[in-house]
Structure formats: structure tokens, C-alpha cells
Amino acid sequence: MNNLIIVESPTKARTLSQFLGKDYRITSTMGHIRDLPERKFGIKTDKDFEPDYVLIPGKKEIIDTLKKEAKKAKKIYLATDPDREGEAIAHHVFVICSNEKLKSKNAKFSRIVFHEITKSAIEKALAAPGEINMDLVNAQQARRILDRIVGYKLSPLLWFKIRRGLSAGRVQSVVVRLIVDREREIEKFVPKEYWEIYADLRKHLGGKLPDAPIFRTKLVQKNGKKIEIKNKQEADELASELNESGYEVGNIEKKEVHRWPVPPFTTSTMQQQAANRLGWPAKRTMRIAQDLYEKGLITYHRTDSVSLAKEAIFAARNFIQKTYGKNFLPEAPRFFKTKSKVAQEAHEAIRPTSLVEISNFQFPISNEEKRLYDLIWKRFVACQMKEAIYDETKLSVLATAKINHFLLEALGRIIKFAGWLAAYGEIKNEKFKMKNEEIQLPDLEQGDDLDLVKLENLQKFTQPPPRYNEASLIKALEEYGIGRPSTYAPIISTIQGRQYVEKLEGKFQPTSLGFATNDFLVEYFPDIVDFAFTAHMEDDLDEIANGKKEWVPVIREFYIPFNTKLTSVSKIAERVSVEAEVIDEKCPECDAPLVIRIGRFGKFISCSKFPECKFKKPYLRDAGFTCQKCGAPMVVKKTKKGKTFFGCSKWPACNFASWRKPKEVAGEARPS
Ligand SMILES: [Zn+2]
Ligand SMILES: [Zn+2]
Numbered sequence: 001m002n003n004l005i006i007v008e009s010p011t012k013a014r015t016l017s018q019f020l021g022k023d024y025r026i027t028s029t030m031g032h033i034r035d036l037p038e039r040k041f042g043i044k045t046d047k048d049f050e051p052d053y054v055l056i057p058g059k060k061e062i063i064d065t066l067k068k069e070a071k072k073a074k075k076i077y078l079a080t081d082p083d084r085e086g087e088a089i090a091h092h093v094f095v096i097c098s099n100e101k102l103k104s105k106n107a108k109f110s111r112i113v114f115h116e117i118t119k120s121a122i123e124k125a126l127a128a129p130g131e132i133n134m135d136l137v138n139a140q141q142a143r144r145i146l147d148r149i150v151g152y153k154l155s156p157l158l159w160f161k162i163r164r165g166l167s168a169g170r171v172q173s174v175v176v177r178l179i180v181d182r183e184r185e186i187e188k189f190v191p192k193e194y195w196e197i198y199a200d201l202r203k204h205l206g207g208k209l210p211d212a213p214i215f216r217t218k219l220v221q222k223n224g225k226k227i228e229i230k231n232k233q234e235a236d237e238l239a240s241e242l243n244e245s246g247y248e249v250g251n252i253e254k255k256e257v258h259r260w261p262v263p264p265f266t267t268s269t270m271q272q273q274a275a276n277r278l279g280w281p282a283k284r285t286m287r288i289a290q291d292l293y294e295k296g297l298i299t300y301h302r303t304d305s306v307s308l309a310k311e312a313i314f315a316a317r318n319f320i321q322k323t324y325g326k327n328f329l330p331e332a333p334r335f336f337k338t339k340s341k342v343a344q345e346a347h348e349a350i351r352p353t354s355l356v357e358i359s360n361f362q363f364p365i366s367n368e369e370k371r372l373y374d375l376i377w378k379r380f381v382a383c384q385m386k387e388a389i390y391d392e393t394k395l396s397v398l399a400t401a402k403i404n405h406f407l408l409e410a411l412g413r414i415i416k417f418a419g420w421l422a423a424y425g426e427i428k429n430e431k432f433k434m435k436n437e438e439i440q441l442p443d444l445e446q447g448d449d450l451d452l453v454k455l456e457n458l459q460k461f462t463q464p465p466p467r468y469n470e471a472s473l474i475k476a477l478e479e480y481g482i483g484r485p486s487t488y489a490p491i492i493s494t495i496q497g498r499q500y501v502e503k504l505e506g507k508f509q510p511t512s513l514g515f516a517t518n519d520f521l522v523e524y525f526p527d528i529v530d531f532a533f534t535a536h537m538e539d540d541l542d543e544i545a546n547g548k549k550e551w552v553p554v555i556r557e558f559y560i561p562f563n564t565k566l567t568s569v570s571k572i573a574e575r576v577s578v579e580a581e582v583i584d585e586k587c588p589e590c591d592a593p594l595v596i597r598i599g600r601f602g603k604f605i606s607c608s609k610f611p612e613c614k615f616k617k618p619y620l621r622d623a624g625f626t627c628q629k630c631g632a633p634m635v636v637k638k639t640k641k642g643k644t645f646f647g648c649s650k651w652p653a654c655n656f657a658s659w660r661k662p663k664e665v666a667g668e669a670r671p672s
Helices: 010-019 060-072 084-097 103-108 119-127 134-161 170-188 232-243 267-278 282-294 310-323 367-382 470-480 488-497 512-524 531-545 551-572
Strands: 003-007 024-028 075-078 109-111 193-203 215-222 246-259 388-400 405-417 449-461 501-504 507-510 581-586 593-599 602-607 616-618 621-626 633-638 644-648
Touching: 003 010, 003 060, 010 024, 010 119, 010 282, 024 060, 060 084, 075 084, 084 109, 084 134, 103 109, 134 170, 134 512, 134 531, 134 551, 170 470, 170 488, 170 507, 170 512, 170 531, 193 232, 193 388, 215 232, 215 388, 232 449, 246 405, 267 282, 267 367, 267 470, 267 488, 282 367, 282 488, 310 367, 470 488, 470 531, 488 501, 507 512, 531 551
Parallel strands: 003 024, 003 075, 075 109
Antiparallel strands: 193 215, 193 449, 215 405, 246 388, 246 449, 388 405, 501 507, 581 593, 593 602, 602 616, 621 633, 633 644
């Protein structure tokens, strides 16, 4: 028992123990063991921002064991996760278990890094032990300190000016702003009416033959000019002309369209796809990905790299040839380019560690693990397959009336060769299927006469920009450069947990608290809620990780102006009030209107005369359908774990509850 391997999770320890013999003892820190103090600022701003780390409460037993094991061991391998957070844990373990006075004894510590928990990866890592990378540790520490400064210094000001108990966060505030800005755009938006005219046509066969297939065309031009139909009157006039027109097939344009496979998953694209195709929030996706990684089934799941190990590519190519055949295999392997600026941390994309069928796993694996694994697996295999080929047809139809002539168009698309879509088209227990993009058009030739079967005028309105959903928000964070693989999921759950935004029908909307806090910050701390400023700060942290910047100056550059601002704002800013939403219901105790307020645990209903009148009751959102048992309205509720369900509003008199809306009201559509 000479060698000790220290990891941060018991599952990871268990997986590792399968590959390593009796010479290695493996122990787990169960996450971080040292951090800034919980109830104190913990940063010496006058001493180069020296952090005042404390052992995490409740970790004493674990730390004692670690120390004892470390003392006994001849060699100690710090094998925490391959990123800044993992490097920081390794560093803290070293500081706690090493002996400052006996430098020679510290030589027994080394750091090993691997991006997948497999036998070959571990053996490779053990053969090349290194040292703790202090640049990564400093980058993690700098983020922690920056976030602490903002949270700790700004929150009390919000308590004072807005409401007790609020908390501000560095990146979180910008993300709330993104959602508030979008909501205001939507509020401001004035929909404009327009109309579309569709003609259902079929080939003229002269009556005796069976009817030819019907296809739909859209009116696009009048007398050679693009058409815009503003109102019903215009649409009706056009329709009456089209009713009198003769129709014939015009130009037929055919072309082959190639659709290239998408790159393998990064954290961001995995979260987006899991949201779109499985309906999962980012937090759930990351929890399941963590399990898969620790069980040795996928590569490390916090990454912004799309590059792949050569061996993995060859394994995929082998698999494709065997399973799908030579036709599906491109001549050369596909390599994808990573946009990430953080070269040192450039790992690999997220991919399965081997192409074993799910049923052959040596570990028990849960149903949700299977679903995410399947998605990762197929995305990876698909990225090494041939492109899909579509045949696209643009069919023009000429309509000639007495005075005017019109152009109508139909687009046809059929898959000629599925290519990578053969693997990625459908996944296990998919909640939202990928759109079937095939549109069939009948065989026609230029000059063919057509019969009009039906005209349809459709009233439409221009649409405001959509609210963010889980996937589009992650995409926006990545595009603005204000998120990193390790931060997307925590940010999104924090802004909901703190009641700044809520997710309704899968879309994010600010609460009144979110509006008020955001407006306060925009007015007094424009930097904190500035997209470019926050993106720049993330870049600085990357530079620290790359060893190109020192961490102390980065923090000082932020802290000094921030602190000055803090003092002045606390003097000049006036108290803002959070608007309470008045509802159409009177207080049973004093007859004043009731309002919706936001407390620490979400919305509740209270009397508008508060604090004079103390009446309050829980806020229950109408679920949009009635109870199967008693006919009362159903309301949206949450379990202790935060999972949404529907319960009868007459509870406890009626105990009916369900996880899902009945099919006829759900009408679920694939989020765009
Ligand atoms: Zn009242
Ligand atoms: Zn009921």
C-alpha cells in the first residue's frame, strides 16, 4: 500500500479501483475541502487580495483521513478533474496534507491528469506525473475572489436600496439583463398584419383519369414584382383574380444540397441538444454527464473543444464501416476546429470512451444516463460519417388572369442519401423529434396545365423576438462570451433560484424583482451588467489560466473603481420599490386588492395593504386544465426537489395530482 491516489468523488474512486491493482489505494475528497469562509468576506483587499481559506465545515473527518493516508503513503497522485476547479482541489489537498517545513517530503506529491477514466488513460497519466499547474489554480482563485467581491459587497447595497435578502452576482446579473432586455423588446413590439395566399393545385388530366396528387404553392410575385399583402381587402382582391386565372407549370429548378455533419459535443452544444431533444435543463444534463464521466463511459464533460483523439476517430470509422457500410464512410477522417482561446485546457470533445453497446455495460446504468449517453454516442459517430444529400426542387407556377399575371412557388425536398443523419436522426426516448424535412412534389414538366383545387388566404402577424429557452440562452451566453463550460448550468439555475427570472412553459421571463434589480444595476453599476465588460473579464481569467496574466492585477483593476462606485452609489441612490402585480381578487380580511409578491422561496399572494394587513396565501399558477376527479382548476406545484407537477386547487379536500398535462391541452411543440 505505497501509492495513494486522491480524487474528488467516490464514484470516480470506484471506477479507478477497477483498473488499478493492490498497489494503489484510492480515496476521495468528496468535492472541495477548503474555501472562503461562509459568513465572512474572507479577502484581504489591502494584502494583494490574499484569500482567507477555511476548511469546509463538516469535512473534518474526511480531511483527517486524507492526512493520515497521506502520511503513510510513499507516493501521492492528485487525480482530480482536468480543469481549473479540479486543479484547485488538488492544490488545496496538497496544502493541507503536505509539510511546509519538510520540503523534501513534499516531493512525494504529484499531479496526474486524464480526460477519461479508462485503463489506458490512467496508465498513461501514471507514467507521466507532473506538478500542480498554479496558473489554473490562480484562475480558479481569481474567479472565486471576483465573485465574492461582487456578491459580498453589492448584495448589502441591494438589501438597503431594494429589498432585504437579495444577492447580486457577477455573471448572473448580466444574464438577467439579457432576459430583461428581451422582455422589453417583446413588450415594445407592435405586431404588423400581413397575409399569405396559398393555392392547392394538381395536374390537369382531362377528367377521365384518376385524380393527380395535390400540391401546395405560395403566391410570391405579381407582374414580376415581389408581393406584399397588407390586409384582408388586398388578399380578397388577389384571391378573386387567382380564382379566375389559368395555371401552368413554369420553371423547374433542381439541385443537390449537401448537409454536413455537426461537430461532436462541447458542454454548450450538449446542453442545447439535451434541452431541445430531451427537454432537460442544463443542470440535469450536467448531473447525468458527471455520472457518465465518473463511470468511465464518456470523456470529460466540461470542455469547449471539438477535437478528437486519433484512436477515437479510427474506432468510429471502423464502427461505421461495419454497421452502416462503406457508403457511409468518408474517404478521410473529419477533424473539427476548436474556437476556444484556452489552448492549455483544450481537451477533447465529449464522446463515448468506447463504442460498446449500452447493454454490455459492466455498471448499472440508469434510464436517464442511457438517454444522454445515446445522444452523445450518436453525435460522435455521426460526426465521422458522410454528409446527407437532399434533392431540392423549386417549382414555379404561372397564373394568368385577365390583366395581371402571378408567380407561385413550391419547394420540394427529398433525402437522396441519409449519411450521418442515419445515426443522428433519432435517439432513445426522444421528447422532441427532429423535424421531418421531406416535402414531396409530384412529377411535373414545364408547360403542364394545372387545375386549381383550393385557394387559402392566411392572416399572419409579424412576431416579436422569442423569449429565451434553455438552449437559446446557453447559445447566447456562448456567443456573448460570458459563459464557460463550467458556468452555463450553475448560472441558469442561480438566476431562477434567486427569483430574478422564472421559467414558464420552458421560456425565461423576468420577475418584477428581476426588473427592479436589473434597472438599479444598469443605472448605477453599468459595468457589472455590461456584456463586453463581463466577456473581457472572462478573457482575463482565461489569460491567467494560460499563464499570460497575473491574477492580482486583474482583480485590482476591477476592485478599485468598483469599490469607489460602491461608496458613492450607497450615498446617492434612492430606494427603489419592486412593483407588485395586482390581481383580480380582494383581501378576505380588509377588502383591499391582493397582489403577487416575490419572497425568498418564490411568488406568494398578499394584501396590498401590507404591513397594516398581514393576510397572505400561497401563489398558485393555473395549469390550464381541470381536475379529473372533482372538476376544480388544476394548479402548478413543485415537489421539494423542485420538480414541477400539477395538483388540484381544492387540495387537501381533493388529492388528485399528475406529472403531465392531459394530451389535448399539452400541445407540446419542439422549442425553436
Ligand atoms: Zn388585507
Ligand atoms: Zn380535484
